[in-house]
Amino acid sequence: MNHKHTKWVLLALAGALGVATPVFAQSAATGEYKWITFTVFAAIILLTMYITYVAAKRVKSASDFYTAGGGVSGMQNGWAIAGDYLSAASFLGIAGLISQYGYDGFMYSVGWLVAYITVLLLIAEPCRNIGKYTLSDILAYRNDPKKTRVVGALSVITVSTFYLTAQMVGGGVLVKTLIGIDYETSVICVGVLMLGYVLFGGMVATTWVQIVKAVLLVIASLVIVMLVWVPYGFSLPGFLQDVVGDPKVQARVATLLGDKATNMTAAELGQRFLEPGLYFKAPLDQISLGMALVFGTAGLPHILMRFFTVPTAQQARKSVVWAMSIIGGFYVLTLFLGFGAAKLVGPAVIAAQDPGGNMAGPLLAQYIGGGANSLLGNFMLAFVSAVAFATIVAVVAGLVLAAASAMAHDLYVGVFRLGHGQPVTPQEQVRAARVATVIVGALAITIGIAAKGQNVAVLVALAFAVAASANFPCVLLTLYWKRCNTGGIVLGMIVGTVVAVGLTLVSPNLTYPKAVKAAAHKTLDGEAAKRTKITAALASTDPIKVKEAEMATKALDKAVKKANDDLVKFKDQETSFMGLEKPLLELKNPGIISIPLGFLAVILGSLLFRDKRAEDMWDEVYARQNTGILASKPTAH
Amino acid sequence: MANPQTTDWSRLIADPRFQALHRRKQGFLTGLMIFSVIYYFLLPIGAGYFQDLFKVKVWGVINVGLLFALSEFFVAWGIAWYYTYYANKHFDSQAREIAATHEKGGA
Numbered sequence: 001m002n003h004k005h006t007k008w009v010l011l012a013l014a015g016a017l018g019v020a021t022p023v024f025a026q027s028a029a030t031g032e033y034k035w036i037t038f039t040v041f042a043a044i045i046l047l048t049m050y051i052t053y054v055a056a057k058r059v060k061s062a063s064d065f066y067t068a069g070g071g072v073s074g075m076q077n078g079w080a081i082a083g084d085y086l087s088a089a090s091f092l093g094i095a096g097l098i099s100q101y102g103y104d105g106f107m108y109s110v111g112w113l114v115a116y117i118t119v120l121l122l123i124a125e126p127c128r129n130i131g132k133y134t135l136s137d138i139l140a141y142r143n144d145p146k147k148t149r150v151v152g153a154l155s156v157i158t159v160s161t162f163y164l165t166a167q168m169v170g171g172g173v174l175v176k177t178l179i180g181i182d183y184e185t186s187v188i189c190v191g192v193l194m195l196g197y198v199l200f201g202g203m204v205a206t207t208w209v210q211i212v213k214a215v216l217l218v219i220a221s222l223v224i225v226m227l228v229w230v231p232y233g234f235s236l237p238g239f240l241q242d243v244v245g246d247p248k249v250q251a252r253v254a255t256l257l258g259d260k261a262t263n264m265t266a267a268e269l270g271q272r273f274l275e276p277g278l279y280f281k282a283p284l285d286q287i288s289l290g291m292a293l294v295f296g297t298a299g300l301p302h303i304l305m306r307f308f309t310v311p312t313a314q315q316a317r318k319s320v321v322w323a324m325s326i327i328g329g330f331y332v333l334t335l336f337l338g339f340g341a342a343k344l345v346g347p348a349v350i351a352a353q354d355p356g357g358n359m360a361g362p363l364l365a366q367y368i369g370g371g372a373n374s375l376l377g378n379f380m381l382a383f384v385s386a387v388a389f390a391t392i393v394a395v396v397a398g399l400v401l402a403a404a405s406a407m408a409h410d411l412y413v414g415v416f417r418l419g420h421g422q423p424v425t426p427q428e429q430v431r432a433a434r435v436a437t438v439i440v441g442a443l444a445i446t447i448g449i450a451a452k453g454q455n456v457a458v459l460v461a462l463a464f465a466v467a468a469s470a471n472f473p474c475v476l477l478t479l480y481w482k483r484c485n486t487g488g489i490v491l492g493m494i495v496g497t498v499v500a501v502g503l504t505l506v507s508p509n510l511t512y513p514k515a516v517k518a519a520a521h522k523t524l525d526g527e528a529a530k531r532t533k534i535t536a537a538l539a540s541t542d543p544i545k546v547k548e549a550e551m552a553t554k555a556l557d558k559a560v561k562k563a564n565d566d567l568v569k570f571k572d573q574e575t576s577f578m579g580l581e582k583p584l585l586e587l588k589n590p591g592i593i594s595i596p597l598g599f600l601a602v603i604l605g606s607l608l609f610r611d612k613r614a615e616d617m618w619d620e621v622y623a624r625q626n627t628g629i630l631a632s633k634p635t636a637h
Numbered sequence: 638m639a640n641p642q643t644t645d646w647s648r649l650i651a652d653p654r655f656q657a658l659h660r661r662k663q664g665f666l667t668g669l670m671i672f673s674v675i676y677y678f679l680l681p682i683g684a685g686y687f688q689d690l691f692k693v694k695v696w697g698v699i700n701v702g703l704l705f706a707l708s709e710f711f712v713a714w715g716i717a718w719y720y721t722y723y724a725n726k727h728f729d730s731q732a733r734e735i736a737a738t739h740e741k742g743g744a
Contacts, residue, residue, distance in 0.1 A: 110709045114677040121670050237697030275692050276684035283685020290681050321717045328710050619646040627736040
């Protein structure tokens with residue numbers, strides 16, 4: 001890319017900044033401190049723009065655009081993987097879950113780390129040795145290139161779109177809560193900034209934006225955790241003792257347990273916060289979710305793509321170890337962020353800002369800095385919010401790059417052009433990549449706005465489920481099983497995707513109006529009895545009881561309002577999107593069924609449709625993935 | 638990219654050094670993978686079906702479940718470290734040796 005173009009980088013990104021400026025209306029930061037929020041956001045956005053400006057000069061070939069020319073070091077890639085992976089869902093979401101449900105939130109974070117063992121032992125190095133730009137490169141190597149590229153690209157686009165939609169909608173809501181701009185503007189800001197990075201800076205800019213974001217995230221978390229932990233002399237039992245002894249935490253557990261809490265002492269209620277079962281009620285669901293995480297991460301296209309950016313298999317190995325250290329270390333910090341937020345801010349206050357608990361981290365930052373009316377408190381809030389914003393943009397950039405590479409490199413170049421014997425010039429390849437980026441980016445913004453207010457949590461689960469049930473079995477078996485072939489890949493991709501999506505569509509993740517209405521009626525029927533109880537408590541002489549009763553009133557008012565809203569919303573609706581009154585299957589995550597079926601489909605397909613080429617190529621594939629002979633070399637700059 | 642015709646892949650595969658590398662690698666990776674999967678799934682299984690055990694307090698308010706969840710991090714890091722140590726020591730030099738002999742059809 002030449003200088004004539006690079007000035008457009010600045011123009012486009014400045015445009016996005018311009019959209020973002022007249023904002024900060026009713027954000028979590030108070031009025032007089034708005035300038036802090038604005039300054040911190042502007043600083044971080046300007047930093048990423050500068051990165052893009054520098055990166056744009058280095059992006060000349062398709063290899064630069066998709067994989068930064070293979071010139072990223074293992075350590076840099078490790079930070080970039082962490083930046084790609086610590087999405088808003090895992091960084092704000094897990095701290096939130098811990099602040100609301102205690103132990104279960106922490107247990108949830110473990111699967112996200114263990115997933116990288118699968119990546120490290122089975123996937124990263126062979127993929128680096130055999131692949132070039134995309135997941136389908138690996139599949140197409142031994143098998144019929146046309147067929148496997150088509151199914152591979154479709155699966156990559158499916159997984160990325162699910163994940164992308166979840167990020168756009170979640171990000172839109174989050175940016176709205178954090179800085180107070182409206183939902184559509186937030187989605188457009190995220191989309192335009194991301195498009196700026198990817199379009200002009202390709203993988204070089206995406207990588208560096210992810211690295212910068214990961215570093216900022218780790219610094220912010222370390223500072224907060226230190227400040228939370230210092231008063232306890234860095235004693236873990238001392239800190240947790242204080243958490244479980246806190247009346248706010250005990251009250252939260254009492255709310256969660258409902259009638260079961262009546263005979264428990266305050267100490268027992270607090271201790272319950274450190275025990276399993278407050279969030280995950282069905283063990284099988286929890287195991288199924290664990291399977292999707294542990295095997296799905298190795299099939300996520302935007303994660304796989306990161307291994308093509310390093311020069312050798314040894315650097316790929318090194319990058320996973322770095323990523324595991326950063327991601328694992330971060331989740332250990334999250335333990336303190338979550339419990340610290342529960343103790344200092346209080347679960348109820350956090351849930352009042354965002355029912356999912358996503359504001360736990362930002363609110364804790366504000367509290368630690370001195371509260372809502374202090375300069376430092378608002379600076380910390382602004383900093384964490386800006387990092388959250390950068391997180392969303394960086395994760396979305398990685399996803400768009402993965403989807404665009406499947407579209408341009410696999411479908412357009414691989415199938416339509418080379419598949420028909422038409423050679424493609426390097427310039428055409430880069431142009432195809434940029435056109436695909438614009439298409440995917442525009443799509444992401446459109447879907448993000450169209451899906452406003454939808455329940456998108458299901459989409460993240462779905463992305464992991466499809467990655468684990470379709471992509472993972474196909475990649476694993478083509479790398480390690482001699483008889484794997486085109487028939488197996490095509491059948492595995494189709495069965496894995498269809499089963500995972502199908503089971504999710506009939507799962508409890510969807511909204512079932514009949515059940516919602518029944519619950520609403522139950523809330524309304526029980527309202528009177530609860531009011532009497534609260535009125536009695538309000539008359540009490542114990543100030544703690546009165547405080548609790550006041551909180552209970554607020555919670556009850558909210559529940560009643562929601563029940564009435566639900567009754568109106570679903571007035572004429574009895575069945576879910578799929579026409580079901582209740583879920584066919586009680587599993588929230590289909591992994592435990594769909595992953596074995598995906599493997600079975602690859603095996604059956606391979607055995608049913610023999611393919612001589614795939615078997616003949618086995619020696620080459622196996623020799624190459626183990627020795628690194630012919631692995632694509634980094635381009636010199 | 639070099640021309641794939643220049644390396645005789647079946648000869649490389651048949652090389653006893655490659656066979657030795659393959660056996661060692663396969664055994665090591667399978668064992669480590671099975672161990673890590675079992676160790677991970679003990680956590681959701683324990684939290685779901687052995688709650689009484691997970692609730693036993695061992696260090697102040699810290700219970701077995703919390704310690705076990707924390708141990709998952711150290712075990713994961715341990716596996717990553719051990720794999721890297723083992724691969725750097727045993728796999729890389731052998732793979733380089735084999736590649737040097739066979740790349741571009743040599744020896």
